[in-house]
Amino acid sequence: MPVNAIRLVSKSQNGVGAFVLQCKRLEFNYCDWAGSSKGMNSFLKNVLPKFAKENPQIEITVAPRPHRHPIIRGEYINGREKVICVANLEHNQILQKADLLRNSSGLKLKRFNKPVKSENQSVRGIYSPFHGANWQI
Amino acid sequence: MKTLRLASAVRGFSRRNTRFNSTIAVTSEPLAPTILSTIPPSRNPAASAKLPALHARLALHPSYPIQTLARALVDPTADKDARFTNQNLSTLGNTLTGYYASEFLLVTYPRLPTDVLYAAVGAFVGNKALAALGREWGIETAFSPAADVDAGLLQYKHLKPGMDPKLANRVGAATQEHAMAEAVRAIIAGVHVHEGQKAAKQFIRQHILSRKLEVEKMFDFSQPTRELSRLCAREGFEAPVARMHAETGRRSHHPVFVVGVYSGKKLMGEGHGGSLDEARIRAAVNALKGWYLYSPLEKELPSSAGKKGFKAQFIDVGEVIV
Numbered sequence: 121m122p123v124n125a126i127r128l129v130s131k132s133q134n135g136v137g138a139f140v141l142q143c144k145r146l147e148f149n150y151c152d153w154a155g156s157s158k159g160m161n162s163f164l165k166n167v168l169p170k171f172a173k174e175n176p177q178i179e180i181t182v183a184p185r186p187h188r189h190p191i192i193r194g195e196y197i198n199g200r201e202k203v204i205c206v207a208n209l210e211h212n213q214i215l216q217k218a219d220l221l222r223n224s225s226g227l228k229l230k231r232f233n234k235p236v237k238s239e240n241q242s243v244r245g246i247y248s249p250f251h252g253a254n255w256q257i
Numbered sequence: 258m259k260t261l262r263l264a265s266a267v268r269g270f271s272r273r274n275t276r277f278n279s280t281i282a283v284t285s286e287p288l289a290p291t292i293l294s295t296i297p298p299s300r301n302p303a304a305s306a307k308l309p310a311l312h313a314r315l316a317l318h319p320s321y322p323i324q325t326l327a328r329a330l331v332d333p334t335a336d337k338d339a340r341f342t343n344q345n346l347s348t349l350g351n352t353l354t355g356y357y358a359s360e361f362l363l364v365t366y367p368r369l370p371t372d373v374l375y376a377a378v379g380a381f382v383g384n385k386a387l388a389a390l391g392r393e394w395g396i397e398t399a400f401s402p403a404a405d406v407d408a409g410l411l412q413y414k415h416l417k418p419g420m421d422p423k424l425a426n427r428v429g430a431a432t433q434e435h436a437m438a439e440a441v442r443a444i445i446a447g448v449h450v451h452e453g454q455k456a457a458k459q460f461i462r463q464h465i466l467s468r469k470l471e472v473e474k475m476f477d478f479s480q481p482t483r484e485l486s487r488l489c490a491r492e493g494f495e496a497p498v499a500r501m502h503a504e505t506g507r508r509s510h511h512p513v514f515v516v517g518v519y520s521g522k523k524l525m526g527e528g529h530g531g532s533l534d535e536a537r538i539r540a541a542v543n544a545l546k547g548w549y550l551y552s553p554l555e556k557e558l559p560s561s562a563g564k565k566g567f568k569a570q571f572i573d574v575g576e577v578i579v
Contacts, residue, residue, distance in 0.1 A: 122479060122483075122576075122577060123476060123479075123549075124477040125370075125372040125475050127380070128380045128470065128471070129383070129389065130386050130465075131468060131469040132389065132393050133469050134393070136469075137463035137468075138316070140314055140393060176309060176313035179306045179307055197394075249505075250529070
């Protein structure tokens with residue numbers, strides 16, 4: 121055979137074509153007794169039903185965590201999880217934290233110095249000293 | 258619910274066998290093959306929170322029932338009864354994905370050699386790619402297909418560690434990659450069944466064909482210079498000639514040569530290398546890739562051709578035989 125094939129696997133480009141939200145589960149933990157859960161308890165009663173309805177793609181779990189501070193735990197498609205402690209926060213502040221977890225990609229926080237990150241090769245190509253008008257050896 | 262099912266079955270039964278009255282039909286329930294016995298309690302789709310989440314994540318239409326999604330997640334190795342598994346759905350899904358991927362590739366790159374075409378179809382809809390897609394959809398696997406498992410988890414009998422995946426069929430187990438890929442195919446088949454052909458095509462385009470595949474990196478030429486000269490002879494071009502464009506450091510430890518391969522006055526490809534031969538071979542490879550990766554400007558897919566029928570923009574005579 122003159123031409124053989126090299127086996128490759130296509131790579132995901134989330135958002136090109138279809139977009140899949142990266143946050144797949146949010147777990148809300150509360151304590152019935154402790155004062156630091158006051159805001160969380162009111163969040164669970166008043167805000168969470170609306171939040172859950174707006175985000176059907178996230179599986180939402182509510183579980184007690186007695187004698188501990190309330191937390192929100194987000195699980196992501198890449199297998200990582202992010203946890204935020206929401207002790208002593210008001211219910212609207214907790215909603216902000218829940219939105220933060222919802223919008224996160226699950227990746228570690230990273231500084232991007234370049235404005236564009238692409239899988240595609242540069243249109244301009246790599247610089248070559250042998251091409252162009254003015255090369256001389 | 259059960260009474261409803263029975264009633265409909267009775268109606269069907271009495272329609273087929275008008276000689277029997279309906280009381281006989283009720284007592285002889287196993288006679289009616291359309292009635293499913295109750296779904297095992299392990300897989301009650303209504304009790305799972307994962308299934309509606311997956312449904313919403315994939316932006317499936319409300320006409321796509323949660324029950325189909327649940328069934329798509331049960332591998333044939335988890336249940337002997339094919340009515341509860343994704344066996345039939347995944348077969349349909351395999352046909353659909355294979356068809357849409359191959360028509361897309363054939364229309365985009367009509368000159369692709371057969372081997373590369375098969376590899377490219379596999380890169381889009383092979384087990385590896387679809388298993389990766391399933392993980393990117395957030396499908397999780399159950400530890401084992403036990404009775405108390407969540408219906409939103411992928412259920413299959415795991416192959417024992419260290420076992421050869423080729424023996425999976427014989428021992429009635431599956432690898433995660435295989436089970437996940439089959440589940441993804443079954444979900445796609447569900448789109449076709451419940452939402453129609455158009456929706457299935459769009460779903461496949463959005464989720465599978467939108468993935469990145471560098472077809473130009475899939476070629477492995479054994480004799481590129483020879484193949485290029487055979488190509489030129491076949492197409493009636495002048496025989497290829499390699500000419501040097503530039504060089505530096507010929508007598509040094511790291512020379513660079515830039516060679517172009519010409520047919521008459523036309524430059525077909527250019528390559529660089531540490532030796533004259535390397536540069537010449539790279540130039541031939543680039544020329545061949547330029548030929549094989551030709552893509553017509555207007556692309557019409559056979560599946561989107563209307564009533565007037567499909568007319569191919571370009572039909573290739575086939576790959577070069579060396």
